[in-house]
Amino acid sequence: MKPYPLQCKPEFKERVWGGRALEQFGHQLPDGPIGEGWMIGDHPNGTTSVVNGELAGMGLDQIREQFGEVFFGSKGFSKKNGRFPLLIKLLDCQDDLSVQVHPNDHYDRLPAGELGKTEMWYILDAKPGAKIIYGLKDGVTREQLAAAIDEDRIMDCLNEVTVEAGDSFYIPSGTVHALGAGVLVAEIQQNSDSTYRLYDYGRLGLDGKPRELHIEDSLNVIAYEGSGATFMKTELDRSNAWLTLARSPFFVTEKGQVQGDWPLQTTPESFIIHIICDGTGTIRYADGELTVKPGECYLLPANLGDYTLSGEMTVLRSYLP
Template sequence: TEEGTLNLNSNASKPQGLIKLIDAQDDLSIQVHPDDAYARAEGLGTFGKTEAWYVLHSDGAKLALGLKAGTDEAALRQALTEGRAEDAVLYQDVKAEDVVFLKAGTVHALCSGVMVYEVQQSSDITFRLYDYERFGLDGRPRDLHIDRGLAVTDFDAVIPRPDSAPPPAPGGTVLVDADEFTLILHGADTPTLTTFNAFAAVTVIAGKGRFAGVELILGRTALIPAGREITVLPAADLRFLVAAPGC
């Protein structure tokens, strides 16, 4: 896993965004994150955690996304305490170039065989609901946070579905346009990038290119300061994602 902290707001006193490249070689823990209001009310920080995934690779993998129909708090609690999380959580097929938007309060997990680009709010608040009875480095079962996790779970949330990303249009294709952040897919026909009131983070997901004279290859990320216009010189197969603060 590669992880970087990005200050995506030029007026912010602390970073407001994180970008990660996550290669899940095992089923990761089933978890849920709080929203901003809960995080602040509980003294956990300024931000909750809404996030989005762009799937870079999938070996016929699945994602845990939301809850099965009819699962309420009591049913989820019982399934978790009895070690039957799979009976309550909805697993969905996923393929490369799918996009998933995950609002805070959505139960979710990455499963073995998937690699994603993740953009999220700058928060490390994770309530682990189920962890396949794994042990930590201390030889003891890893902590679960069932009570707090159930408290922040949105049982009425619309179930997120993996959507195939459209091909990049000239000037970019918007994949996510949310209050927390935007995510735009670009290809080789983007000659310039412009930022306005905030930084943007550029991550190359295919090919390579030169951004303001700096070469970026697959998997590399660079920050573009606010109020800049830079030239992009692409290789033919260049694709890159640009993350920036939402409105």
């Protein structure tokens, strides 16, 4: 079978902090407050299926089993569980998310087969004054944080950052963080659903009950001496060139502004994922052409080879290092 860019049907997740903003991308949302669109995923809690081309109707797990390294590349599998290594999301945050932290792959209390979670955020849109929580204040120790939690003053220990569209945040495992109300985010992460909540504003969940906190696990996995988290503004000074937003052991994510034709190629080592942030254009490849628009995500097989991004649009590119 000849390779081509794969587009998947998103798996939408109802969240107490979600809304309806993902409809602006043309997505058909189920009822309720939708906080997450899992755009490309191969996880027990959500596996996306292809909607275009010869593989339409097949889940990413089935494609992995049938085409393996040829499609996903020699690096294209988690060493821990053999699955597709990344999970790509769009997040609609109409309310503050819980203050949380993610473990690394080696935390001994992870469920069997589950990965840790290093991730990055790219802010697609933000209401004026929107903020996120990003890390602990300098010098906060486990003991100080535990005391602050007991005394209901955890916010005294946390850094807040005001955000705007185009901001990028790298969030290694061990980083305390929380998205705030009023942001729309593209998230590239390890293929994991492991989240430990430190604080949730006394909020009730969708079931009307207080949401579970995971204080001991959180205190265990926080990187108190610093996790290596970084953030940056991402203005581009030229088109058809990549700006690196995040480089981790698990993924590399870059931003580019397409103007006209931009010839590119995949390699046998890794698939490529493109997220269309704004503008419109096409992806041309040996056997066809796809028209693309904002809010769409495409998985380009490792054996696709030469392809061209064309048009006027901002795109993110992610691949395995």
